[in-house]
Amino acid sequence: MNDTHHKKTTGSDNGVSRRYFLRVAGTVTLGIGVGGYAGVKEALPKIVKLADGRSGLPVSGGYLLVDEKKCQGCMSCMLACSLVNEGVENPSLSRIQIIQNSFEKWPADLTIEQCRQCVDPNCVNACPEDALKVDGKFGNVRRVVDIDKCIGCGACVEACPYTPSRPIMMPDEKYGGDLKARKCELCADAPYHWDPEGGGPNGKQACVEVCPVGAIQFTAEVPQQEGDTGYKVNLRDSKWSAMGYPRR
């Protein structure tokens, strides 16, 4: 197959690595509040300082974890995402992307690319207009808090170290077709949210709720930032294997 995916999933090359490869010990210093760090016992502050001494941003109150070996490729998460956030059905507007090649062998036939709500979010840092911020109102999720300010420059897209870029840039009919940035906000303040309680880290996320097989999970614990293992996890249990699927 010549059409295999080419990913820069970990952002481990070029200049971004120093900023992104946080280590659990040493690189993060105490701020305020207490959070958890997936897989480690130590409490993690909600405001972090980075190893290079820069002031950190508060960590997000929530993250999406996915299981690429479990996903059934129905793209319902993409349809729900676009529906709840944009009021239309359009996979190109989905903040989570399922990418498949039906001729490939499992598990290389499918990848799930979701926003990581990075502890040190390049997209937020890159936004020249303060349109994209850490939003304390919604559990410090990294979000486009002021779409009016977005000038469609694409800096957030360029800054994202992952492929495909998690911020997406699409023409917006409400702005006369001008390019506007969108990104995963864990459905915080989603204009078409179905639940009266709404979304965000303390609410419901469309992709998690709709996934028929439980291949997307919400966690309030900060995933391992280095590499993919913190975000691409094993959600297969005995119930899954009871249907004839492997847990490995």
Added chain:
Amino acid sequence: MNGYAGKILRVNLTHRKITTIPTRKYEPWVGGHGMGSAIFFDLVKDKTIDGFDPANVITLMTSPLAGTLTPAGAARTEMQGIGVQSVPIGWFTRSNFGGRFSSMLKYAGWDGIVLEGRADEPVWLDIRNREVKIRNCSKLALWGTDTWECQQRIWRYVAGEKVYGDWLEPAGADGGQTTQRPAVLATGPAGENLSRVACLIHDAGSGAGQGGFGAVWGSKRLKAVSVIGTGSIRVNNPKALMQARLWQKQNYAFKMDNLKRRFMSVDFQSPPIPGTLYRRGKPNTGKRPQACVGCHSGCRGRYEDGLGNESTCFTTIFYLFADSLDIQRQASDLLNRYGLNAAEMLWGELYLADLQRSGIIGPGMEIDCPLNFENYGQPAFAEQLVKMIAYRNDGLGNSHPFGDDLAEGFVRAAQKWGRLDGEYGDLKTGRLRFPCWGLPQHKEPRSQLDWAYGTILGDRDINEHGFDQLRSNPSYNKRWGIPLYGSAEEVVRIYTDKMVPFQGDRLMLDFSAGNMYSEHIAKLVTWHRYYTRFWKQSAQFCDWRWPDFLNLYGPGKVGSTGVAEPKFLHAVTGKNFTFLDGIELGRKIWNLDHAIWTLQGRHRDMVHFADFLYTQPSSSLDGTPEYMPGRENGKWQYIKTLGRHFEKDKFEEFKTRFYELQGWETNSGYPMESTLKSLGLDSVAHELGQNGKLGKG
């Protein structure tokens, strides 16, 4: 127009002309089959043309639900036109496939595609949003490729310098972006060589199998249609759609922590398990379920060794006596790659093996056959058989009339060999299991009456599983001890309560021999024709998941059908369209289709089964009994439905009852003017009248 893209793409291959039809013109039909039939009726002036005639119009229609969050209702594409597979003529027919094609077509801005004419050289259609090009196959050397290679060449071409996995701008910098591969529907070598049993394949295993449409595309010199889109589908009420989806998930879909069954079933509640039927069981390898766009419960699989990706159903029964599971899986891939109808190949291969065992076919025998039966069970045999039909030769690259014969379909081949003649002709003995219109058997017709009557009164193997659980559940209960869904009486009540406007007539589901030809069974067939013509083939709810009659998660085991379908249609389109409205529109579509068959030459006298259904007792392929609901001594039970056959005279009586119920002239089967006009089909009545085919009364 919420739910619609607003335009239908019209492509004239002869003149290489691309135009559009406003969807609104056909919106009263809602989508899918209804729209396709209406467009066909309008554009094909002479309905008696052959399927290979360039004037044959092929429609590929989506629905307003395509590409939305409707569970098992967002991914089907309905293809129609005059087919080339059935006997004695190729009826105006349909085929349907899932995957990503219909949703991608909608995102590209099209509600459907209309194909006409014949190109002067092999071409493919390259759709990137509203930008549409008819491209010659020569540049990518597509003509001659198998369906998988064809798709991947197009993928690479559309990506250009980019690679999949990143954002692509397939229609240029101003055309939006996507991470997705184009959805491609392609014909294989079988279609290129006009095999009447050629199908079309999308991705690894989504096939439009029936009708021989692969060959129709071949005759039009159309290799593939590729579509990639980045646009939006407007939704009437996004919140309501999301709420409906979660309502369906919470109340009617499988629950992994409360599985009612651990195997795949053809209904809404089924867990996501591949619907493979390999003789030696499920592949014991790493795998995932794989679902069409928007489906809550995938019915296909992708595997660690890549064999049989996305293959299901008939494709996985072909080559039943392969020496190993993996060989049978390889054989299923061969069907998909070369583009052959799996049901035809299953029964056809068994027929050839039978003839060979009887010393009838073989080198230099009564029928000169170059198939090497010493390889039977090995991959080489399946490959030779598939290739001989795909290339019309001996399967090894040498000219031979045997492959040419088989490429015409097994019934036509048998007829040419003289094997249908005389008292012991193969359709009289049942040696050739092609019971309706020269098409391969699916469910046992003498047992599953809805299936048999729907097929013979229509145009093709209906392949509609709405009542299949009435047979499979009690039969598997007796065979393997799996729990019953309920008593026969309870199940019949739950089903028939939903069958408006005939609700409550329990005898519609009495499959006992004494009820085989009754007005109640005529109502069952009528309801099924109407439901499927609209809700399944026009709104395009998936056949393997709908209707949701009986659901073990539902309150009192009552499924969501009747409530769910209009709920989703309303959330997406805003149409105040009831379940019964859909049944009524289905009736109109069914009548339109019947009018087209009548114009093609259909007459009551032609409507009969192959002889073996009247003379031979029914039996299952593996010899196990079948059970269905029925009354014995006035009591509802699961009764044995094998071992019986149809009676010719009684079937004639049944036809009369059915025609009366439809408002068709009973001695000809022609539609009556009053019936058509009451349905708003005045122009159809006019055309029938002009052709002397309007029923009296």
